[in-house]
Structure formats: C-alpha cells, structure tokens
Amino acid sequence: MSKTIIISNRLPLQINIENDELQVTPSVGGLATGLKSFHKEGDSIWIGWSGMPEEEIPEHLLEDVKNKAREEDCIAVNLTQDEIEGFYYGFSNRTIWPLFHYFMEFTESDDWYWETYKQVNQKYADEVLKHYQEGDHIWVHDYQLLLVPNMIREQAPDAIIGFFNHIPFPSYEVFRTLPWRDEVLEGVLGADLIGFHTYDYERHFLSSVSRILRHQVDFNEITLPDRIVKVDSFPMGIDYDKFEKAALDHFEKTSENHSELQQRLDHHLKATPDAKLILSLDRLDYTKGIANRLRAFEYFLDKYPEFIEKVRLVMLAVPSRSNVPQYQRLKREIDELVGRINGKFSTVSWTPIWYFYRSMPFENLIDLYTSCDIALLTPIRDGMNLVAKEYIATRTNHTGVLILSEMAGAAHEMNEALIINPNNFDQMASTLKQAFEMPEEEQISRNKMIQKRLKRYSVEKWAQDFMKALRNTEDNRQAFEAIRINSKVYDDLLETYKNAKSRILFLDYDGTLVNFADKPENAKPDEEIIALIKRLANQEKTEVILISGRDKDTLGRWWEDTPIDLISEHGTWVREKGKDWELSENVKNDWMEAVRPVIENFVDRTPGTFIEEKNYSLAWHYRKADPELGEIRANELSNVLKELISNHGLSVLNGNKVLEIKSSGVNKGKSSNKKLKDQDFIFAIGDDWTDEYMFKELPEKAYTVKVGIKQTSARYYVEDTKRVRTLLKAFTDND
Numbered sequence: 001m002s003k004t005i006i007i008s009n010r011l012p013l014q015i016n017i018e019n020d021e022l023q024v025t026p027s028v029g030g031l032a033t034g035l036k037s038f039h040k041e042g043d044s045i046w047i048g049w050s051g052m053p054e055e056e057i058p059e060h061l062l063e064d065v066k067n068k069a070r071e072e073d074c075i076a077v078n079l080t081q082d083e084i085e086g087f088y089y090g091f092s093n094r095t096i097w098p099l100f101h102y103f104m105e106f107t108e109s110d111d112w113y114w115e116t117y118k119q120v121n122q123k124y125a126d127e128v129l130k131h132y133q134e135g136d137h138i139w140v141h142d143y144q145l146l147l148v149p150n151m152i153r154e155q156a157p158d159a160i161i162g163f164f165n166h167i168p169f170p171s172y173e174v175f176r177t178l179p180w181r182d183e184v185l186e187g188v189l190g191a192d193l194i195g196f197h198t199y200d201y202e203r204h205f206l207s208s209v210s211r212i213l214r215h216q217v218d219f220n221e222i223t224l225p226d227r228i229v230k231v232d233s234f235p236m237g238i239d240y241d242k243f244e245k246a247a248l249d250h251f252e253k254t255s256e257n258h259s260e261l262q263q264r265l266d267h268h269l270k271a272t273p274d275a276k277l278i279l280s281l282d283r284l285d286y287t288k289g290i291a292n293r294l295r296a297f298e299y300f301l302d303k304y305p306e307f308i309e310k311v312r313l314v315m316l317a318v319p320s321r322s323n324v325p326q327y328q329r330l331k332r333e334i335d336e337l338v339g340r341i342n343g344k345f346s347t348v349s350w351t352p353i354w355y356f357y358r359s360m361p362f363e364n365l366i367d368l369y370t371s372c373d374i375a376l377l378t379p380i381r382d383g384m385n386l387v388a389k390e391y392i393a394t395r396t397n398h399t400g401v402l403i404l405s406e407m408a409g410a411a412h413e414m415n416e417a418l419i420i421n422p423n424n425f426d427q428m429a430s431t432l433k434q435a436f437e438m439p440e441e442e443q444i445s446r447n448k449m450i451q452k453r454l455k456r457y458s459v460e461k462w463a464q465d466f467m468k469a470l471r472n473t474e475d476n477r478q479a480f481e482a483i484r485i486n487s488k489v490y491d492d493l494l495e496t497y498k499n500a501k502s503r504i505l506f507l508d509y510d511g512t513l514v515n516f517a518d519k520p521e522n523a524k525p526d527e528e529i530i531a532l533i534k535r536l537a538n539q540e541k542t543e544v545i546l547i548s549g550r551d552k553d554t555l556g557r558w559w560e561d562t563p564i565d566l567i568s569e570h571g572t573w574v575r576e577k578g579k580d581w582e583l584s585e586n587v588k589n590d591w592m593e594a595v596r597p598v599i600e601n602f603v604d605r606t607p608g609t610f611i612e613e614k615n616y617s618l619a620w621h622y623r624k625a626d627p628e629l630g631e632i633r634a635n636e637l638s639n640v641l642k643e644l645i646s647n648h649g650l651s652v653l654n655g656n657k658v659l660e661i662k663s664s665g666v667n668k669g670k671s672s673n674k675k676l677k678d679q680d681f682i683f684a685i686g687d688d689w690t691d692e693y694m695f696k697e698l699p700e701k702a703y704t705v706k707v708g709i710k711q712t713s714a715r716y717y718v719e720d721t722k723r724v725r726t727l728l729k730a731f732t733d734n735d
C-alpha cells in the first residue's frame, strides 16, 4: 500500500540522553506541532533529525534511539557536530532564515555552510530513497531542505513530490542577493507541487523563478522542459479540537489539580481582581519582535500610567538556536530590557513583566492561553504564527483579545483580531489600551468569527488539501495529451522511418533545431546541426523542409549550401532546392507604415524589447524584457493591434516571447500541406504556437512532435532541442 513520506529537518520528537537513559520531549515550532496530528492519523513515516549530535549518542544507545523514533513511525537521521554546524546553524539559520525574513544584515554567505548544506540535503534525500516505493507520496518541509526535492527527482524521476515552505518567501529583490539563488530554486523545482502559507509568498517565489531562471510562468504553473510544477498557497491551521478540548478539560479541573503555574496565576488574579494579563509567547527569535514588544509595553506604561499595577506581561521565550550569535545577543538584549522595565515600574506589590526563558509542557501552555486576557504577538516577520491561532482556539467562552502583527502570515486569516504594525510603538500602545477597554460582547463576536474559520480550516484540512492537490498533479501528468517520445514510441518511429518509401520532414528552426538567443541574429546554426541536416537531406528518400518564421534573407544566407527547401516568414516565401525565392501567396506589406509606430511606442515603454522587420511581417520580441511586464505589454499590444488591423486581412501571432503581424492567408499549415504528395512518412516538429497550424492541418498519419511541455495539437512531444537532435540523428543511423 502506498504511504506518505514526510521529511523535515527536525522530527516531532526531540531525543536527549540523561544518565545513560533516553529522554523524549516534543519539538517546539510550528512545523512539528502542526504536522504531528496529520502524521498520527495517516499512513505515513517521518524522516528527520533526532536533535542530538551523532557524537553525543553512545554506541550502545544508537539502536535505542532508532527504536524510540520508530515507535512513533519516525526515522532518525543522524547528523555529526560538523554537519549541524554548517548545515543547521550555518546555511539554514545564518543564511536562509535571516534572508527569507528580510534580515539582510544578518545574512552570511559562506562557502562551507553551502557545501555542508548540499551534503546534508543529499543525506536526507538518500534516506528518503531508501524507504521510497513506487506510488508513495513524498512531502518535503521547509527551508532547511530546499534542495531535497530535486535530489530525490534525480534518482526517482517519476516520484510524486510535494514541498511546503513554512517561512516567508522574500521578494525577488531580496532573494536575488543570495549567491546560490539558481541552485536553490532548481532544488525546490524538483517538486510537483510547492506550497506556501500565503499568496504573497507564492507570488514572490513565482516572480523569482520567472526572473532568475526565466521559466515560463502562467498564473500558478511553471513550465519546465520536462514537467509542469504547480505552486499554491495553503494557510496552515492548527489541531483545533485538541486545543479546544485541552481548554475545556482545564476548566473542569479543581484548583488543587491545577499545575503549579496555574496556581500561581490564580493567586495573583485573586489578589488583583481588576488586573489583566497579557501573553507574549514565542521561540526566542529576532523575527518575533520580542524586543520591540517590550519597548512598546514600556511606551504604553509611560503614556498611560493609569494601567500601572493593572496589567502584567507574562512573557514566555522558548530557547532556540542558541549557538547563533544573533540569538545570543537577542537573549542579552531581552534580559536587559526586562530588567530595566521591571526596575523602572515595579512597586512593592507588583512587577510589570513575568519572564520565563524555557520550554514548558503542553499543560502550561494551556494554562497561559486560558488565563491571559490579551495575547500580544508582534513578529517583525513570521511565516504563519500558530500561537495566535492556538490562543483563539483555547478561548472557549469566546472572550479575550488578540493583538497581532500584520507581518505574520496568520494576519491574513484573522482580520477580526486587532492588527498592528510591529514597528509603530504608538499604535501598539493605543491598541493595548483599546484591548483593555474592549467590551466583552465585541470580544465574543470577533473571536467567534475567527474560531469558526480556524475550526473549519484545521491542520487536518490543510494537510488533506495539500495532499489532494499533490495527487491532482499526478492526474494532470496522465491527462497530458501529447505522448512523450519514450523508448517504445522511439523504436516504432524509427522502424516506420526505415521502412518508408518516401519521407518528408518539416522542421521548425528557433526553439527546435537551436535554442533561443537574446537576439534573433545570435541564434545561428552551429556546425553540428548543419552537418546533421545535410546528412538527412542527402538521404535518397528524404525531403527536408525548414519551415520558419524567420525572414528569407537570414534563412537563405544561413542555409545557402544545404540542399533543402526553405519556407520563410511562416509561409510567405518558398525557396525550393537549387531555385530562387518565390512569393507563395498574394501578400502585401503596405500596412507596415501604419502599424510600425504603434509597436515602436511599445518598444519605448518596455525596456528590452525590439522590432524585427521582415519583408512581409513585423515582429515584436520581448524575451529580454522583465518577464511580468513583458507579458502584460504583450497582452496589451495584441489587443491594440487586433483592433487596428481588423478587416485588413492581417493576423497577430503569439509566438514564443514574440508577437508577429502578418497576412492572414499565410501560415505554416497551409504551406506544409502544399508540399505533400504521396509521401508515406510525414514528420513535423516545432516548439511554438505558429507550428500548431502544421500539427492541425497535416494528415492524421503524420508524426507531429512538439518541443517542450505545452498545450498542443501534436501527437507527441520531446523535452528540448537536445532531444530533437538525438531524434534526428537516429534518422541517419542507418545511412
């Protein structure tokens, strides 16, 4: 039976050794806490790091660590001290983490970090491959494993792979500063489906793919030479029922059964019944805005002194990544700030901040969530922020106020919370005041709405949606109509070719025989392709026709000495072997004077674009333009032109990053059909929209082949120009 393989850097359980005994604790962090419920319910295995350096696990306990993990359907990957240093503390947490959270000043570029990152990603990929069986779904998680999807794809080309990024994806302007940006994008693109928490992260990613790798992006689909990759946003939810139930259980308990922490909280609530508690809860991370939160709290007490002794900030900071200098500095900064603020405002019976720097068991989290009247969560940047959702889920009587930073992914779904800008102290202070004064009915009505949404889009639903979309990518692969020229088709094709009495080959030029270049004049035929075409043309039974949108002069010059027929400008001109060019249709070019200035206006407004002037057509090239702007302007120009040329016997062709205006009566389909006699082997190959005329109009028995994966009327496809050459070469194998 097929299973799901989850892979993340960290397992949901953290294994430690104390007095030669294994201690297992749950891992902290949104990824582990969120995915845990999905893992528990489904048929899945989870591959990840146990949290300890390999060197610290005594030989005799290695097997026990493995078994402990296996009890929870987990497979522990062991990392050495060096690997942890370069991969985890290094590239993951000193390069990607700060960069993706827009902390460019903290971002380090270190070759050794990068090398170790690659090596450890390979280690994870290899571990996956050990457990992978055909039909399994592989789900890779987060920024520590960006290269894993492609590493798996290299070994298992047909695997179904999903990737989910739990942190923000930065804008192109920030991402482009990463020295290894191409490799990172290519790594992720090994997946069939790539998920983000919000649409903003998704569009930043798509924009980087289109600008850096220059892949075709249509809405949320990326076309690679051999596959289509889907990108979508899936805002992660929480295990709502678990938190709701924990809160209900909590209220059922008698006070003696409450935790020590709860008893302390109760004691204070009793002593100061009109005082309110504000919760601050995060991993100790500079992205969480903890220092700003403290400063804003200080500003609040300064500005509204009436709240002195009426409010207490309960701050839990969970130790995290403490080997990274920025985290150590932040710890010192927060210690100092807490000390200073407490020193400044404390009275004999009151301290404004209770500060805990430690991890707490789940029961205590619930104590805090249920006891605090306000949650103040003010990250500078945060992929999602599950704490915000957990707080609301535990408010079973629907009271409580959530103040949430607009920079958290969760803010998109929690509009009814009080949304603040974490850099604006004044706004934070006045929002705190608003929270204090908010009538209970208003709290209830706001929270009810959020609760309804959170309950519906739980973590389970999130995972189901992702897996469903992943399975759909599999169906899309099968639904793809053109058939890839695999070895079976290849053998049949060659056999038919060999046995044919006469053959005709229609070959498109750009994007088919040669790759595209920045400028059309730079895509000259190389010696290899000229020799190959000559060999084909010299076959007694084979007629070769180069059918292109190019102008006749360039085509004629490049293929002067090759004994083949040339069709240029999509069929406007024909040069038969050994003869002169002839105009094939009654075409005109007197329209050009009127149309050229319109296109020139688009050239002026769209950097990187230019006009190619042919005898009977005008082409506007936008390959070098900013990809997004290029598409927008192409669309605009196409509409303007269509209006301008209507009723003039002209048409606009949308080619591969080119718009071309030419006589309607001319196209590759008409021209190729004219060449047919009684050939029993007809073959046509091309990459772009203009070639579709051939694919549609040639007889059904023709072998029509599209280059690249796109919507097509061709019967077959090959991935790229390299494969085109391999195929044509095979036609000459028996010469």
Ligand code: ADP
Binding pocket: 027, 028, 029, 030, 031, 033, 034, 281, 282, 283, 316, 318, 358, 359, 360, 361, 362, 365, 384, 385, 386, 387, 388, 390
């Ligand atoms: P991040 O993923 O950046 O750490 P999130 O808010 O998305 O931030 O997730 C934090 C997760 O860690 C939450 O699910 C929360 O319940 C859990 N958590 C936070 N603090 C503690 C703690 N002290 N002990 C155990 N779990 C914690």
Ligand code: G6P
Binding pocket: 010, 028, 029, 030, 031, 032, 142, 143, 166, 167, 320, 321
């Ligand atoms: C965030 C990341 C997770 C990570 C967690 C805890 O939620 O998205 O991938 O596991 O923080 O960080 P740590 O470095 O302790 O795993």
